Amino acid sequence: MAENTIPYKIYLTEEEMPKAWYNLRSDMKNKPAPLLNPGTGKPLSAEELSPIFCEELVKQELDETTPFIEIPEDIRNFYKMYRPSPLVRAYCLEQKLGTPAKIYYKFEGNNTSGSHKLNSAIAQAYYAKKQGLKGVTTETGAGQWGTALSMACSYFDLDCKVFMVKVSYEQKPFRREVMRTYGASVVPSPSETTEVGKKILAEHPGTTGSLGCAISEAVEVATRNPGYRYVLGSVLNQVLLHQSVIGLETKTALDKYGIKPDIIIGCAGGGSNLGGLIAPFMGEKLRGEADYRIIAVEPASCPSFTRGTYAYDFCDTGMICPLAKMYTLGSSFIPSANHAGGLRFHGMSSTLSQLYHDGYIEATSVEQTSVFEAAEQFARVEGILPAPESSHAIRVAIDEALKCKETGEEKTIVFGLTGTGYFDLVAYQKYNDGEMTDTIPTDEDIAASIAKLPKVPE
């Protein structure tokens, strides 16, 4: 189809929206390593996982072979309220850069959670409701995941308990307020409401909390209260499965116009966005049907792919979660509080880790001042104020487009714009005031936390 017929925004019709999620693992020859029981060193069984996660989600977590898993009708109807998300042709950015590259972005920020997190939140809430549960518990740091889960639970009339890292609870009262408006109870973590919270408060009076501690509290409440389960917004296979809706829609939209991307770029924290965006493209790559450059972008302050090690590690700092094999900086690694984005997880999805290990993904890290420079440049011509996380992908998309300007190549670049930055304006203010700096961990910092990796029992 002729170039000039490509609209600014490609929307799918409701009929064109995916009816099944795509399970990337089904096409992987080297499957991601299984979750292990930290006590026994043995792969966790469905029975062991069921007290923590909903039954159907345990099945999805362990299913390595089914290529497509049907999206239940209730979830598809909820998706219709805020999806399909647009695939946007960045005409204005291309013109501003003077690049012959064609830039597209899949924009997931047009919903009140402000990010792609809602795609998995609604699925997890649905299965909890279907199982007849009373409610779910979770942790949240910056608040995107907690907001998404609150919205999903309110839709299905489920109780929702969110443990919010105390420093965020205090510094981001607006995120907290959105969750309350959706009926969630939001508890600053560490709290006196759990054993692990009390223990941490006794040991570290005045601590402002951490994601790892909030996870531990949420898991404790879920496992001790009948009718509750714990849910998580990233890292897990089930989450990547649900997020495949991003990539499936992207691929259908591109196919409608006969567009073949050369480069696909996504930011990577725990991997939920990147894994979802690339899923069907990676499937083609694994099956030898097509080739794409796939680039994971991580912050230089928390560089698990580019400077981490591939090993079994805890998913939480409290060390009560299962062990996952992944690229990790060590579960005791704490990224600088200076970093504005939400890409602060020490590890990475096992599925993406295996693919990176096998050479199917490239990774690069970027510094936050250059990320905000790209964010502002993007905002001014494309009209969307991007989230700091998403702006990591913008940075690399712009860099690749500028390389095309030098070489004259008309490459097609697709990146994931995961969300909006409306709740990140403290960071924008720092940038606007020229007070933002970069903090990169030293080799010694990383070596120290990697030295503390758990020993896996033989």
Add this chain to the structure above:
Amino acid sequence: MAENTIPYKIYLTEEEMPKAWYNLRSDMKNKPAPLLNPGTGKPLSAEELSPIFCEELVKQELDETTPFIEIPEDIRNFYKMYRPSPLVRAYCLEQKLGTPAKIYYKFEGNNTSGSHKLNSAIAQAYYAKKQGLKGVTTETGAGQWGTALSMACSYFDLDCKVFMVKVSYEQKPFRREVMRTYGASVVPSPSETTEVGKKILAEHPGTTGSLGCAISEAVEVATRNPGYRYVLGSVLNQVLLHQSVIGLETKTALDKYGIKPDIIIGCAGGGSNLGGLIAPFMGEKLRGEADYRIIAVEPASCPSFTRGTYAYDFCDTGMICPLAKMYTLGSSFIPSANHAGGLRFHGMSSTLSQLYHDGYIEATSVEQTSVFEAAEQFARVEGILPAPESSHAIRVAIDEALKCKETGEEKTIVFGLTGTGYFDLVAYQKYNDGEMTDTIPTDEDIAASIAKLPKVPE
């Protein structure tokens, strides 16, 4: 077309988007009263308006006869970045209410300004650029208009000076930061940078400012600096013209599915949203081609239609702007600071005032606690956190749908959802904490400010 084929969201294609704005005045037998020069009492000429407004916008302001005015291609291309906005079928809200009514809303919040204001901001910035101006000045209260104008100016590389009511500047630092990110200079008003600002500061040390004062400062800077003009986000005929894009898209979307609305509901502050939403429907009504109930919803705290008087009044409290004939509470009327929404203007668009006077529009006022109750109910089932302004329309749409539940009537209700509430969470917090109250002006309050209406020279 069969009921069940109506999707959750009706999107137009780019080809179906309006290519011209609709000038509602062309179909009015009783034209809106002209703006008057407060000194002479005579209608303002194009020559008198040109030092304040851009030339092309003066033409649009005074044009009462041309039915359609072409949307320049640059503006249409900008519209394509965030439009068409979806017309959403509120299936989930209908189900929750158990109403046989069919509810649709036109959602204008999916852009970084968070509201419909961008539709006119980009037009006004375009004409300023076309005229070769250096920049524009404006005022902003809650910040939606200032944000929209900052985005528009950044796109056309125009300088943008925003006078932000000081209390908002201090209480809404995030709105301010978005504007700065788009390159605008934001000055708390009253300021020492203008004569009128200095005068007000001398007379009222420690004042936290008002919209009227910010308007006066913005007008002063525009008229004293070569290459600058003043722009306004509501009330004016030109603004209603640009905002007709909302109604034109709505009508095209409804027509695609053969839907005829019975009731059209919009919130009303200065009238920019309501006037835009209803434009083509009102045109049909004026031409006798169709009939619709059209309801303007205003806050009980600032009830210009329902408790104001129809007279010439100043648009600003500083009394330096032209006189407009409108429903007004008097330019000295100050709505309670307790009110959370942005619908705090003492007057109303002259065009809408004439239509209300002639019986084509109904008006109703609602109290803010019931507005936030509706907002929360809507957010929980429809997934969008609405702006307080928009929630005035939600309140009345829900009330009308509940009446249908009683009578069994299957009415079709369309309302305007002008924006999102991400920057209004202080108000949501008040509501969540049970600390929100209603403040309704007494008859004496209103009589006192109406007694101060200017005398129009004969």
